[in-house]
Amino acid sequence: MTDSPLLTMRGIVKRFPGVLALGGVELEVRAGEVHCLLGQNGAGKSTLIKVLSASYQPDEGEILWEGEPVALTTPQASMDLGISTIYQELDLVDDLSVAENIFLGHELSRGGFSQRSETIRRTRELLARLGHSEIQPTRSVGRLSPAAQQIVSMARALSQDTRLLILDEPSAVLDQGEVDNLFRVIRDLTSEGVAIVYISHRLEEIRQIGDRITVLKDGSTVATGLAVDQTPTSELIKLMTGRSIEYVFPPRGEAVPADAEPVLDVSGLSLAGVFSDVDLQVRAGEIVGLAGLVGAGRSEIIETLYGARRATAGTVRVNGKELRRGSVPAAVKAGMGLCPEERKSQGLLLDQAVYSNITVSSMSRFSRLGLLDSRAERKRSTELTESLDVRPAGVDRLVRLLSGGNQQKVVLARWLLRECRVLLLDEPTRGVDVGARAEIYALVRSLADSGVAVVVVSSEVEEVLGLADRVLVVREGRVVHVGPSSDIDESRVLDLVMEGKVA
Amino acid sequence: MSEQSTSRGAEHVPDVGEVQNPVTPTRETITVERAGAESPSSGGLMSGPFGRNLGLVLALLLICAAGVVTAGDRFASIDNILTVLRFASALGVVAIGMTFVITGGGIDLSVGALVALCSVWATTFATQTMATDTHWTIMVFAALAVGAGAGLVNGLVIAYGKVVPFITTLAMLAAARGLAEIISERRTQIVTVDGFKDFFGADVLGVPLLVIIFALVSLGGWVLLNRTTFGRRTLAVGGNPEAARLAGINVNRHTVMLYVLVGVCCGLAALMLISRTTTGSSTHGYMWELDAIAAVVIGGTLLTGGRGTIVGTVVGVLIFATLGNVFTLNNQDTSTQAVAKGLIIVVAVLLQQRLARNATST
Numbered sequence: 001m002t003d004s005p006l007l008t009m010r011g012i013v014k015r016f017p018g019v020l021a022l023g024g025v026e027l028e029v030r031a032g033e034v035h036c037l038l039g040q041n042g043a044g045k046s047t048l049i050k051v052l053s054a055s056y057q058p059d060e061g062e063i064l065w066e067g068e069p070v071a072l073t074t075p076q077a078s079m080d081l082g083i084s085t086i087y088q089e090l091d092l093v094d095d096l097s098v099a100e101n102i103f104l105g106h107e108l109s110r111g112g113f114s115q116r117s118e119t120i121r122r123t124r125e126l127l128a129r130l131g132h133s134e135i136q137p138t139r140s141v142g143r144l145s146p147a148a149q150q151i152v153s154m155a156r157a158l159s160q161d162t163r164l165l166i167l168d169e170p171s172a173v174l175d176q177g178e179v180d181n182l183f184r185v186i187r188d189l190t191s192e193g194v195a196i197v198y199i200s201h202r203l204e205e206i207r208q209i210g211d212r213i214t215v216l217k218d219g220s221t222v223a224t225g226l227a228v229d230q231t232p233t234s235e236l237i238k239l240m241t242g243r244s245i246e247y248v249f250p251p252r253g254e255a256v257p258a259d260a261e262p263v264l265d266v267s268g269l270s271l272a273g274v275f276s277d278v279d280l281q282v283r284a285g286e287i288v289g290l291a292g293l294v295g296a297g298r299s300e301i302i303e304t305l306y307g308a309r310r311a312t313a314g315t316v317r318v319n320g321k322e323l324r325r326g327s328v329p330a331a332v333k334a335g336m337g338l339c340p341e342e343r344k345s346q347g348l349l350l351d352q353a354v355y356s357n358i359t360v361s362s363m364s365r366f367s368r369l370g371l372l373d374s375r376a377e378r379k380r381s382t383e384l385t386e387s388l389d390v391r392p393a394g395v396d397r398l399v400r401l402l403s404g405g406n407q408q409k410v411v412l413a414r415w416l417l418r419e420c421r422v423l424l425l426d427e428p429t430r431g432v433d434v435g436a437r438a439e440i441y442a443l444v445r446s447l448a449d450s451g452v453a454v455v456v457v458s459s460e461v462e463e464v465l466g467l468a469d470r471v472l473v474v475r476e477g478r479v480v481h482v483g484p485s486s487d488i489d490e491s492r493v494l495d496l497v498m499e500g501k502v503a
Numbered sequence: 504m505s506e507q508s509t510s511r512g513a514e515h516v517p518d519v520g521e522v523q524n525p526v527t528p529t530r531e532t533i534t535v536e537r538a539g540a541e542s543p544s545s546g547g548l549m550s551g552p553f554g555r556n557l558g559l560v561l562a563l564l565l566i567c568a569a570g571v572v573t574a575g576d577r578f579a580s581i582d583n584i585l586t587v588l589r590f591a592s593a594l595g596v597v598a599i600g601m602t603f604v605i606t607g608g609g610i611d612l613s614v615g616a617l618v619a620l621c622s623v624w625a626t627t628f629a630t631q632t633m634a635t636d637t638h639w640t641i642m643v644f645a646a647l648a649v650g651a652g653a654g655l656v657n658g659l660v661i662a663y664g665k666v667v668p669f670i671t672t673l674a675m676l677a678a679a680r681g682l683a684e685i686i687s688e689r690r691t692q693i694v695t696v697d698g699f700k701d702f703f704g705a706d707v708l709g710v711p712l713l714v715i716i717f718a719l720v721s722l723g724g725w726v727l728l729n730r731t732t733f734g735r736r737t738l739a740v741g742g743n744p745e746a747a748r749l750a751g752i753n754v755n756r757h758t759v760m761l762y763v764l765v766g767v768c769c770g771l772a773a774l775m776l777i778s779r780t781t782t783g784s785s786t787h788g789y790m791w792e793l794d795a796i797a798a799v800v801i802g803g804t805l806l807t808g809g810r811g812t813i814v815g816t817v818v819g820v821l822i823f824a825t826l827g828n829v830f831t832l833n834n835q836d837t838s839t840q841a842v843a844k845g846l847i848i849v850v851a852v853l854l855q856q857r858l859a860r861n862a863t864s865t
Contacts, residue, residue: 308749332751340749347749349742351809360739360750363732370731414750 405436654766
């Protein structure tokens, strides 16, 4: 073995149209170490993994493998080097057996016939090596628990001489005992010289298992190769949140009187297995922010109060009137509007014109006896897109052809047209460039000033704190903190979402 | 005859993260003048909805030319043209209904069987006796109600039972055809109600009423798809059901209405078929599901939903009808026709995909 690190990445840049996803990432991973990758949502971790697994091609920078430059042009090239990735969303085929999944794509065969018994024997070996001989090689993967499925994914990585294993939030689906077992497996692997890139939000895990840490922020490396045992938590949080983008938030108006009647009144809202007992009051003119990690239940909470999921307990009232559970039309009728998290798949009709995306929730206003007055639709949409400065102009353009920020403005225009009283925003600036962000913030604030009750969900703590009047912190399906956003700062929020206590 | 704005090549947009390239050329019908707005560049002649329909019309003309060359005046006579249209009309009405279901993201394999069931129900001894005693429109009511009812069953099972449309309507195909056989005892039922025969067999200014019905249904379908909230919702539900739902559209209810609509179309088509053949039979509409889907698809309606064209469907129906006529005039058997039909479907869809790809890559 040479002295060079197993993997070196230098100055990796990856651009998407309108977005700089990676702006010069440095990473160095040694054989036999657990290298932790830390960063907030949108910091570029996923993009970096996809560069390593050759799903994306970097625009600039070089990758060295044991000191030699390599080009990761195809996923196969990456696999041939011994790089395996276990994604958060496990990429297993539910209807195939454990053994078939492990050897998918590199099936053991002789003369075109698959060698069933040999496959099963090798599968048993791999599972035993991972300490899970109880998993039946012939069982179909869809019937296994998430933890067992993850073991199958790891067995699949090991079946092809993995030298670098990337684990993306592996503990997200595991309980404590399973996490301990995962760590045991990781230690076994590193003692055999396998390098691990470990991605997790949970700092306590990184303390337990990690050797060194690289911190990403806004697509760049802000620190690399920090020794885990010599870096205090506060330092890490500072590195992750240290401001490099200047957010421009509009000034807050006068405080809404605390005794005003809430427009949106949620009490005891629960969705079995996801979140429970959420209380939330939003008054006219107020912006309430929901902070928390991905998977903490933030999006689920607002989707449930919007009726897109059927609550298992609790009530939602708008202006005192209780809404029917699990009915989006009822929520919309009562004056609610949602800008969903996945703008493309949940928010927009991509192959339709801008104007029909704007009027889709207010069609009755433009129709007489069911006949649409599309001239009026276009006229009103043009007014809205002009006031929101949607570019390029032209309401007959397909929404697909707009950038992320402009698409978001189209969704906002839909609810502006509807004149909704409660606006729910899920990740309103995801995939939106800095300039358009400021415009969206200003727009949301002016909506609130005009008397709309706004709920904002965001993974970016800065955004929640900068935009909202009050903040709810959600951790593992429970509200762990409620208070004015002026009483809490970013590192306290991060402490709350990661460890559940204020440091 | 511009159809609604459509996408070209929805299937081939690379996943490049959050932001799509905003400079792809697009055909604009209205441009708001603004400082800094880029000037719209037009797509190629063949890439817009107009170009797609033009291609279809050319194909139709090509077949007509073949008819004139091989059959001469036997093809190019008013009588023959009216015959073609009269034969195309009932299937055409079904295809219009099918266009809505497919645009809305579904499919209906039971249309042929529903035509048979409606035709049989409307011509049973009991129905006809009642029609003779009271009024012939009883038969019309029976066919439309049976079509709507079967469509309602399809729609409810699909929307609320969450059974995929393919399976639901496949089951309906089997059951409806079977029920038609039971009701008719597999006998051909002759229509004896004169009022019915006189009405549907009439000509208006020399044009058979059946052709006029097809024309009216096509026109109505075009307005419904392109100019109404119902049509807009159909495009939304077919294009992105989740986004439609979160925008406040009652997707389930709309889905049910789409299947009821195609069911009513089947009822109407059954009446037209009864009139043309003066019989009701459990063999009516045999394999019409395939003919209707083929016409819709070569017309340019996206099989995955979200994009539909009534004009395309009408031309698609006419292409197949004319093709059949040309073959018959040249004494070719139906097997040869079937082969030609298959070839046309594949070539048409391949061409459409190429056009779509060119439109996105330029």
